Amino acid sequence: MPARSSRHATLLEVAREANASKTSVSRYFSGERERLSPALQRRIGEAARQLGYRPNQMARGLKGGRSRLLGMLVADIRNPYSVAVMHGVEQACRERGLSLLVANTDNDPAQERTHLALLTSYRVEGLVINAAGSPTHELQDLAEQGLPLVLLDRWLEELDADRVGLDNALAVDMAIDHLSAQGYRHLLFLSEPVGQASPRQQRWQRFEQRLADEPALNGERHDPPLDGEAVQQVVGDFLARANRPAALLCANGNVTLAATRALQALGIRLGEVGLLGIDELDWCGLVPPGITTLAQPTEAIGRAAVQQLQARLDDSGSTLPPRRTLFPPTLNERGSTRLTTFDKAPDNHSENAKETP
Amino acid sequence: MPARSSRHATLLEVAREANASKTSVSRYFSGERERLSPALQRRIGEAARQLGYRPNQMARGLKGGRSRLLGMLVADIRNPYSVAVMHGVEQACRERGLSLLVANTDNDPAQERTHLALLTSYRVEGLVINAAGSPTHELQDLAEQGLPLVLLDRWLEELDADRVGLDNALAVDMAIDHLSAQGYRHLLFLSEPVGQASPRQQRWQRFEQRLADEPALNGERHDPPLDGEAVQQVVGDFLARANRPAALLCANGNVTLAATRALQALGIRLGEVGLLGIDELDWCGLVPPGITTLAQPTEAIGRAAVQQLQARLDDSGSTLPPRRTLFPPTLNERGSTRLTTFDKAPDNHSENAKETP
DNA sequence: TTGTACGCGTTATCAA
DNA sequence: TTGATAACGCGTACAA
Numbered sequence A, B: 001m002p003a004r005s006s007r008h009a010t011l012l013e014v015a016r017e018a019n020a021s022k023t024s025v026s027r028y029f030s031g032e033r034e035r036l037s038p039a040l041q042r043r044i045g046e047a048a049r050q051l052g053y054r055p056n057q058m059a060r061g062l063k064g065g066r067s068r069l070l071g072m073l074v075a076d077i078r079n080p081y082s083v084a085v086m087h088g089v090e091q092a093c094r095e096r097g098l099s100l101l102v103a104n105t106d107n108d109p110a111q112e113r114t115h116l117a118l119l120t121s122y123r124v125e126g127l128v129i130n131a132a133g134s135p136t137h138e139l140q141d142l143a144e145q146g147l148p149l150v151l152l153d154r155w156l157e158e159l160d161a162d163r164v165g166l167d168n169a170l171a172v173d174m175a176i177d178h179l180s181a182q183g184y185r186h187l188l189f190l191s192e193p194v195g196q197a198s199p200r201q202q203r204w205q206r207f208e209q210r211l212a213d214e215p216a217l218n219g220e221r222h223d224p225p226l227d228g229e230a231v232q233q234v235v236g237d238f239l240a241r242a243n244r245p246a247a248l249l250c251a252n253g254n255v256t257l258a259a260t261r262a263l264q265a266l267g268i269r270l271g272e273v274g275l276l277g278i279d280e281l282d283w284c285g286l287v288p289p290g291i292t293t294l295a296q297p298t299e300a301i302g303r304a305a306v307q308q309l310q311a312r313l314d315d316s317g318s319t320l321p322p323r324r325t326l327f328p329p330t331l332n333e334r335g336s337t338r339l340t341t342f343d344k345a346p347d348n349h350s351e352n353a354k355e356t357p
Numbered sequence C: 001t002t003g004t005a006c007g008c009g010t011t012a013t014c015a016a
Numbered sequence D: 001t002t003g004a005t006a007a008c009g010c011g012t013a014c015a016a
Helices: A011-018 A022-028 A038-051 A057-064 A080-095 A109-121 A136-144 A168-181 A198-213 A230-241 A253-265 A298-315 A347-352 B011-018 B022-028 B038-051 B057-064 B080-095 B109-121 B136-144 B168-181 B198-213 B230-241 B253-265 B298-315 B347-352
Strands: A069-074 A099-104 A126-129 A149-152 A162-166 A186-190 A218-222 A246-250 A274-278 A292-295 A324-327 A330-332 B069-074 B099-104 B126-129 B149-152 B162-166 B186-190 B218-222 B246-250 B274-278 B292-295 B324-327 B330-332
Touching: A011 A022, A011 A038, A022 A038, A057 B057, A069 A080, A069 A109, A080 A099, A080 A298, A099 A109, A099 B099, A109 A136, A126 A298, A136 A149, A149 A298, A162 A168, A162 A298, A168 A198, A168 A246, A168 A274, A168 A292, A186 A198, A186 A230, A186 A253, A198 A218, A218 A230, A230 A246, A230 A253, A246 A253, A253 A274, A298 A324, B011 B022, B011 B038, B022 B038, B069 B080, B069 B109, B080 B099, B080 B298, B099 B109, B109 B136, B126 B298, B136 B149, B149 B298, B162 B168, B162 B298, B168 B198, B168 B246, B168 B274, B168 B292, B186 B198, B186 B230, B186 B253, B198 B218, B218 B230, B230 B246, B230 B253, B246 B253, B253 B274, B298 B324
Parallel strands: A069 A099, A069 A126, A126 A149, A149 A162, A162 A324, A186 A218, A186 A246, A246 A274, A274 A292, B069 B099, B069 B126, B126 B149, B149 B162, B162 B324, B186 B218, B186 B246, B246 B274, B274 B292
Antiparallel strands: A292 A330, B292 B330
């Protein structure tokens, strides 16, 4: 029984109880158990268990500067993409004996600043940053102070830090190539308001570039707000203007959701008008005839972020050049980009598709 | 310019720079700014800004025992329900100037133990626990040591702690009442493997009780593993046995997803066989004709958890009796429980429904 | 192999 | 209003 009613047992108390010195107890809990005599080990172990002793990480961090804490700044924690990446980050942390201090900013630059200060005040050993705004100056300072940090998904041009994320140009290429191969000729690129977010900018730009390069391809780009009727309006207008076969390319998961709603509201059948979304979501196979997506390797991205941080941590001293780690997406082909599929069966049963000319 | 190339400025350095004492600087950053002369305030503020000083929370926590950290143990961070609740927790934390240390256990009791130890080693001031297994003993110890903790969603009978979550009995009642009112007579209650998880047990039991009480209602209960073909098998068998009108009641969001897949694979139209899920999900309005759900007030649940912790923190001393805070769900009525709806249009356009007898 | 003594950055206590 | 000093719990030279 831990007995102590309201406080925590300390190293010193364990030492007393075990009739040993602070140093020995410290060693016992710092992976130097081997260097103690078997007898001492038993005494300390016993005493610690009896008092319910747990080393105080705060005190540990204070002395050695090793907080064993990693900070993660997330722009929108309710985004499944963010959570999936975070899961990868967390696993990688666990494998290294690190804990994760998570801060969600809800895409608010003010909160971003606050949380950044907060994270550093806990002396995190590294920072995974999925930025909302552009707290470039603050980050620059942190980087200069020698704090390892890696930019996740969204990055800031002015900040020359390590970056991990999707190969956005490749993703757009794959999307366009697939739609093109399926016979779609008139493309609508749909994004959340582009603003400062780099992935949106990059996908957007790549789309424009491809349109410019290939005269056979027609297209438009729009970034309406996702709440309200704007999306339906934009899609409706596009479809009224565009010749067929026409398709929608959604820049991320949120857009895919909004676009699917819009198409349904307009009474349009998926596939007849193509739909391809960047980001894979649980339900993409469920909406008949299934929504084609480009899945990001979220776990790998998360792990890569931590790995990069670790590299900086190990390297502390010499200045490695900033490194960019880009991952390719995976195409999940479903009915929404099958021009000839007018059937409503779920994707995994499309072999039973009945033609409805 | 923060100048210092690689370390953090300390209180002492600020004091020297400002020609003040440590105490004064400490006061300046501890909300006792008023008690300093305007001149001193200016000097300290200046010096701090110049050196880029940030109080070290680790050291703070060491001295006063105030880590300003709350710990949250999450059973499955990829579950949208968990994330939504976490969002509420996080907001409530922010309002109180607390930070959140999140630990995901992936439903693994071993990791649960580890993470629990980790969280306490950072001297979190309180713990929000969405337990995977039953680390009852560990938790009991923590509670006895005076650490405020609140059980979220899942609770452990043996542990007499504060609890926050959904009113599960009410939820099942509402589900059955709705299905019953819509004309469904033969019910299949579908759950993830019940095991130790208390919400599953409670929902399961309430379902059984209602069946026993009302002879007019027929029903079965199953808890197949969600991966693989088991769900489709169970649903198929049930539908082969049961008379109509028949309906499925899904015990949580994961089950709803699996059940929807199964019904699609079986080529069954929603509504014709009823489908009602506990937990609201992004896509429930998207799968024609929309899936009826019981939404949990996730934000409120998260906030309530922190609020409860706060109460314990404030009260420290006298022993308040354990408190249970249960929230009612909200019914989102959609096409999947509309017996007469054979139309495939999205929910928000059901007024245009064409009858297809 | 084990113990002593000091320092980490902060707050609390007390005195000026 | 300000300042000196002693903790807080732990790691780590260094000495034994």
